Amino acid sequence: MKGNKHQLSEDAKLCKRWAFGLTALLIIGFPGVMFLTGYSYSLEFFKGWTYLSFSWLIIAGLYIAFRPVVEYMQGKDGQP
Structure with a gap:
């Protein structure tokens, strides 16, 4: 242990x-x-960078939130 x-x-x-x-x-x-x-940042570049940053944030947050739940549901040996 x-x-x-x-x-x-x-x-x-x-x-x-x-x-x-x-x-x-x-x-x-x-x-x-x-x-x-x-x-010189264009408005389109700034919008794209902002969308990319927030998308990364949301995807990472969802992964961090749901990964432990999936592992718990699968059990210790990968079996439910």
């Missing part, structure tokens, strides 16, 4: 690092580079 908790803790740390890294890259880093180079 203790080994499972340790593995779960390690996996959670890895997932947090990936989540924060991707968020920083896609939401802050990519637009930030364009801002620093003097890129």
Whole structure:
């Protein structure tokens, strides 16, 4: 049981690092580079980027919300 908790803790740390890294890259880093180079955002580009960001947010939220429910329904060995 203790080994499972340790593995779960390690996996959670890895997932947090990936989540924060991707968020920083896609939401802050990519637009930030364009801002620093003097890129002039068009309204269409801004709308597209906003739609992409919110879509990512909604899909990630739904996945995070429903994945534990699906795993619970499948049971410990993948059987209901």
